[in-house]
Amino acid sequence: MNRKSGDPARQLVxxxxxxxxxxxLYLELPIGTAAxxxxxxxxxxxxxxxxxxxxxPAGPGRFDWYRMTIDESSVLIECVEEKxxxxxxxxxxxxxxxxxxxxxxxxxxxxxxSDLEWRAVMLxxxxxxxxxxxTLLSLIDLFAGLKYNQLQLYMEHTYAYTGxxxxxxxxxxxxxDEFRQLEAYCAARGIELVPNQNSFGHMERWLRHPEYHxxxxxxxxxxxPWDVFRPESSTLAxxxxxxxxxxADLFSxxxxxxxxxxxxxxxxxxxxxxxxxxxxxxxxxxxxxxxVDFLEGIHRLAADYGKRxxxxxxxxxxxxxxxxxxxxxxxxxxWGYEADHPFASECALLSDSGFDYVICAGNSAWNTIGGRxxxxxxxxxxxxxxxxxxxxxxxxxxxxxxGDNGHWQQLPIGIPGFILGxxxxxxxxxxxxxxxxxxxxxxxxxxxALLYGEWDHGHEREDVVxxxxxxxxxxxxxxxxxxxxxxxxxxxxxxxxxxxxxLLLDHLAPYYAEDIARFAGYRFERELTELDRVDGLLATxxxxxxxxxxxxxxxxxxxxxxELGTERLSGSGLLPITGIPQxxxxxxxxxxxVLIAEYRRLWQERSRPGGLGDSAGRLxxxxxxxxxxxxx
Numbered sequence: 001m002n003r004k005s006g007d008p009a010r011q012l013v014x015x016x017x018x019x020x021x022x023x024x025l026y027l028e029l030p031i032g033t034a035a036x037x038x039x040x041x042x043x044x045x046x047x048x049x050x051x052x053x054x055x056x057p058a059g060p061g062r063f064d065w066y067r068m069t070i071d072e073s074s075v076l077i078e079c080v081e082e083k084x085x086x087x088x089x090x091x092x093x094x095x096x097x098x099x100x101x102x103x104x105x106x107x108x109x110x111x112x113x114s115d116l117e118w119r120a121v122m123l124x125x126x127x128x129x130x131x132x133x134x135t136l137l138s139l140i141d142l143f144a145g146l147k148y149n150q151l152q153l154y155m156e157h158t159y160a161y162t163g164x165x166x167x168x169x170x171x172x173x174x175x176x177d178e179f180r181q182l183e184a185y186c187a188a189r190g191i192e193l194v195p196n197q198n199s200f201g202h203m204e205r206w207l208r209h210p211e212y213h214x215x216x217x218x219x220x221x222x223x224x225p226w227d228v229f230r231p232e233s234s235t236l237a238x239x240x241x242x243x244x245x246x247x248a249d250l251f252s253x254x255x256x257x258x259x260x261x262x263x264x265x266x267x268x269x270x271x272x273x274x275x276x277x278x279x280x281x282x283x284x285x286x287x288x289x290x291x292v293d294f295l296e297g298i299h300r301l302a303a304d305y306g307k308r309x310x311x312x313x314x315x316x317x318x319x320x321x322x323x324x325x326x327x328x329x330x331x332x333x334x335w336g337y338e339a340d341h342p343f344a345s346e347c348a349l350l351s352d353s354g355f356d357y358v359i360c361a362g363n364s365a366w367n368t369i370g371g372r373x374x375x376x377x378x379x380x381x382x383x384x385x386x387x388x389x390x391x392x393x394x395x396x397x398x399x400x401x402x403g404d405n406g407h408w409q410q411l412p413i414g415i416p417g418f419i420l421g422x423x424x425x426x427x428x429x430x431x432x433x434x435x436x437x438x439x440x441x442x443x444x445x446x447x448x449a450l451l452y453g454e455w456d457h458g459h460e461r462e463d464v465v466x467x468x469x470x471x472x473x474x475x476x477x478x479x480x481x482x483x484x485x486x487x488x489x490x491x492x493x494x495x496x497x498x499x500x501x502x503l504l505l506d507h508l509a510p511y512y513a514e515d516i517a518r519f520a521g522y523r524f525e526r527e528l529t530e531l532d533r534v535d536g537l538l539a540t541x542x543x544x545x546x547x548x549x550x551x552x553x554x555x556x557x558x559x560x561x562x563e564l565g566t567e568r569l570s571g572s573g574l575l576p577i578t579g580i581p582q583x584x585x586x587x588x589x590x591x592x593x594v595l596i597a598e599y600r601r602l603w604q605e606r607s608r609p610g611g612l613g614d615s616a617g618r619l620x621x622x623x624x625x626x627x628x629x630x631x632x
Contacts (some may be wrong), residue, residue, distance in 0.1 A: 011098040012091065012268070013419060013439050014147060014426035021108035025216070027072055029103045034096065040089045041188035042082065050075045052085060057115035064149070070107045081320070086190040097446060116387065118358060118396025119425035120150035121418060122196070122577075124366075126158050126205070127403030128611035130172050135606040137185060138449040142415070144189035145446055146422035150396070151186055151197040152264055157205035158610075159197065159609050161253050166204055172610030176253070183259055195254050198266030199247045199298055201273075204234040215243045218276035224229055225271060226511045235270040236596070237277035238294040244359050255305040262331065263305075265298050268312035288319035292326060299327050313357070317346060323353050333398065335360035337496065339378025343386040351390030359387040360398040363417020365409045367497040367505065369557050371437075373479035374486075378416045382432060384424040397425040404496075405505055406615040408557075408599075411548035411606055412475055415450070416440055441472035444547075453546035453605045467541045467548070474537040474551050477530055481558055484526050485519065500561040503568065507577060507625060508618055517574035524562040531559050551597050560591055576627050589626035596620060607622050 012019070030039075033047045046052060055078035057065035066079035066088040069315040077088045091112065096105055121143050125131065131139070136153075142247050142541050143151060158173040174182075179193075186193040216233035222232050236243040247265075255263060273291065274282035282290050295311060302309045313332040316323050323332075336347050343359060350357040361383035364376035380399065385395035399421035401414045419439050424431050444451055448464045451471070482498030486493060494515045495503050499522075501510035534555045541548045567584060568575045580588070604611050 006449060008434065010435075011442075012094045013434065013442065014423040015432045015434075016091065016110055016112040016573070017427075018111040019108065019391050020409040021106045025072060025107040026104040026269075027070055028630070029096075029105055034103045037089060037092055037096070040086065042190055043188070046085070049056075049073065050077065052076075052079045052082075054080065054527065056080060057113060061115070063115070063117045064342050065111075065113035067109070069109050070105060072107060075105070083190050086144070087147055089318070094442075095448070096503060097442070114147070114426045115395065115428040116384075116396045116425050118150050118398070119148045119422065120194075120358065120396055121148050121421075122152040122154055122360070122397035122398055122400040124401060124407070125174070126154055126156035126198075127407045128615040129403050129603075130158050130174070130608045130610060131606060132608055133181070134449075134454060136182060138447065140182070140186055140189060140191060141448065142443060142447050143418065143422075144191055144400035145443070146419065147426060148260075148418075148422060149190055150192045150194060150398075152194045152398075153182075153196075154264075154400075154402075155197050155543040156202055159250075159254060160180060161250055161261070163249070164206075165269055166209055170610055171205075172608030187259060189465065191261070193258050194260045194262045194264055195258055196264040196266075197250055197254055198268075199250070200265070200267045200294060201235045201270035202266060202268070203236055204230075204232040207234065207236075208232045212246070214530045215246060215428075216241055216276070217270075217274075217278060218272045222275060224271040228510065230435045233272060233276070235272050236294075237480065238273075239278040239281045244294070244301070244510050246299045247298055248423065251301050251305065255302065255307055258305075258307075261308055261309055263302050263307045263308065264310040264333070265295075265302065265314060267298075268296060268314050268335070270315065278280060285392070288322045291315055291319070292322050296327065299330065301381040310358070312360075313346075313350070316573070317349065320349055320353075323355070326355070328355070329397070330355060332357040333360050334358070334394075335362075335400070336383070337362040337375075337379060337400075339375045341379065341381060341382065343383050344389065347386040347394065348390055350394075351392040354392065356395050358396045358398050359383045359394045360400055361421070362400045362402070363414045363415065363421065366402040366404045366407070367560040368413075368482050369504065369561070370482050370498075370500070371409070371413045371416070371479040372482045372498050373416065373476070374483050376479075377420060377433075380417065380421055380424045384428040384431060388428050395420065397428065399425075405508060406618040407611075408504075408601065408615065408619075410554055412450070412471075412547055413554065414477070415443065416476065416479055419443060437469075437472045440475060441468040444468040444471060450549045451545050464545075467545055470537045470540045471545070471547055473550065474534045474555075477534050477537070478551060478554055478558070481527050481530050481534075484530070485522065488519075488522070491522075491586075500558055500565065503561050503565045504557075504619075507622055513574060519565075520569050520571060520573050522543055522565065522569050524565055527562050528559065531555050546602075550597075550602055553595065553602060556598075557595055560595060561590070563591075564588060581624070585626040589623050592619065592623050592626070596623070 038045045064084050064087050066084050069076045094230050157167050158171050160173045160175045183193045206212050213219040217235040217237040218233045221231040274287045299309050308329045310331040313334045361379045364372045445468045451464050482500050485499040567580050
C-alpha cells in the first residue's frame with residue numbers, strides 16, 4: 001500500500017499502529033515548549049503540559065509500546081519505561097510537522113509499538129571512509145527520529161588501539177574518547193551503541209604489516225573464492241596462539257565500561273582458512289570444528305567483560321551440525337544483500353537452532369555510485385517477512401551500509417534504505433510501502449544538517465523547505481538509474497553492483513568482466529535521459545547546499561560511467577580499456593580528473609582525511625590506464 005493523502009497515519013515514518021486525530025482541534029504550544037520537544041532526550045523533564053503514566057502494554061510482543069492522548073490542554077503518555085518517552089516524542093515531532101501549523105499539536109490518540117525488539121543500523125567505517133564526529137551525530141539524530149534503537153560502527157582497523165599505532169595511524173580512527181562521546185549521545189536518544197570489531201576474517205589491514213605476518217593464515221597471499229589472487233592474507237590463523245592473544249588485547253581496550261551487553265566480533269568470510277598455517281589442524285579436526293573452536297575462544301574473552309558476542313552466520317550456515325555446540329548465548333547475524341536472498345530457509349534453520357538471531361539486509365548503496373533501489377526494497381521486505389515467519393522469530397532487523405571498493409557512494413545514497421528499513425523493522429508484520437520522495441523530503445526537513453553537512457549548523461528548518469522536494473525527487477531518480485539495465489530481456493543481473501558500478505570497478509575487480517560483456521551493444525539511452533531529469537531537478541535547488549553538490553557529483557559520475565560503457569560495449573563484446581582510441585581515452589581521463597578533484601573536496605565535508613588517498617586512488621588508477629594508452 002502507498003501513503004494516501006487522506007490517511008494521516010501514512011504521513012509518519014514509521015507508520016503507527018493506530019492514529020486517530022480530531023478535526024480542527026489543536027493543543028497550542030508555546031514557542032519554548034515546541035523547542036523543548038525537538039531537543040528532548042532520554043532523562044529530560046517532560047515539557048509543561050505533558051505527563052507520563054507507567055502502564056504495561058495490553059499484550060506480548062509489543063516492543064517499545066506507548067499510548068498518547070492529546071487534548072486541547074495536555075498530553076498524557078503511557079508506557080513502561082522512561083526510555084520509551086523519547087520514542088513517543090519522535091511521534092509528537094512528526095505530528096507537529098505534518099498535521100498542524102507551526103507550534104500546534106493536533107488532538108487525538110496514538111497507540112503504537114514495534115514488531116521487532118531490535119531495530120539496528122550498521123555503518124561500515126573501515127573501507128576507507130571514517131565519518132567526522134559531526135556527520136556521525138547527524139546520522140544518529142536521523143536514526144533516532146526513525147526509531148532505530150541500536151547502532152554498530154563496523155571496524156577493522158579504525159579504532160585507536162594503544163600499541164597498534166602502525167595499523168591505524170593513517171586511517172583517522174575513532175579514539176576511545178570519541179567512542180565514549182558517541183555512546184553517550186546514542187544513549188540519550190534511545191540507541192544502544194554496540195561495539196563492533198572484526199576478529200577473524202577481513203583482517204588484511206592488520207596482517208599486511210610485518211609485525212602481524214606471523215598471525216596470518218597465508219601471509220604470502222591466496223586465491224579467493226572468485227579465483228582472483230589476493231596478495232594479502234585476510235584471516236587470522238587459529239593454529240597460531242598469538243591470534244587469540246591479539247583479540248584479547250583489542251577487547252581489553254574496546255570493551256571495558258561499555259554500556260551495551262553485546263559485542264559484534266564479525267567472523268564472516270574467512271576465505272583462506274585451512275589452506276595455510278591451519279591446514280594441518282583443519283585436516284585433523286575438520287575446518288568447521290577449527291572455526292567453532294576459535295569462536296569459542298573469542299566468546300570466552302568477551303565473557304570476561306560481561307559481553308555476549310554477535311557473529312555473522314554465513315560460515316555456520318554451511319556447517320549447521322556444529323551450531324548446536326556453540327555457547328547458547330551467542331547471537332547469530334544472518335546477512336544477505338540480494339532481493340532474492342534465501343532468508344526463508346536460513347531463518348527456518350536459525351529458528352530451529354534456538355539461538356537468538358538477527359536478520360541483516362542492506363540499503364544497496366555500495367559498489368553502485370548511485371544505489372539500486374529496487375534491490376534494496378526487495379531485500380529489506382524479504383528479510384523482515386522471514387524474520388517473523390517461524391516459531392522462534394528474529395530478535396531484530398539490521399540495515400547495513402558497506403563501503404566495498406573505496407566507499408565511493410555519497411552519504412545521501414544510503415538514506416532511502418534507512419528510511420524504509422525503519423518502517424520494515426517497526427511494522428514487519430504489516431509493512432507499508434512508503435511514498436519515498438515524500439518520506440525522504442520529510443527526513444531532510446526534520447534534519448537539515450544532512451543537507452548542510454554541519455551538525456551545529458545554525459540554520460532554521462524553514463530554510464530548507466524549498467530544497468527538500470527537488471532534492472528528494474532527484475535522489476530517488478538517481479537510486480533507480482543503476483537498475484534500468486535490468487529491464488533489458490535476456491541480460492544478466494550483476495551480483496552486488498550495477499552495470500554502471502561494474503564498469504567503474506572492472507579494472508580493480510575482474511569478477512564482473514564476463515557479465516559486462518553480455519551487454520555488448522547496450523546504448524545507455526534511458527540512463528542518460530534520467531540523468532537529464534536529475535540535472536533539471538538539481539538546477540531548481542538553491543545553491544550552497546552540500547547535498548546538492550553530492551547528488552550533482554553522483555549524477556556526473558554515473559554519466560561518466562555511461563560514456564565509458566558506450567566506448568567499451570559498442571562492438572560485439574567488452575572492449576579492453578587499452579582498445580579505446582587514444583584521443584577518446586584522453587577525453588575520458590580529463591573528465592575523470594575533474595570528478596576526482598570534486599570527490600576529494602566533498603570527502604572532506606563529511607569524512608576524515610584518513611582513507612581518502614586509498615579511496616580516490618582507486619579512481620586515479622583508471623585515469624592512469626587512460627593516460628598510458630599507446631597512440632593508435
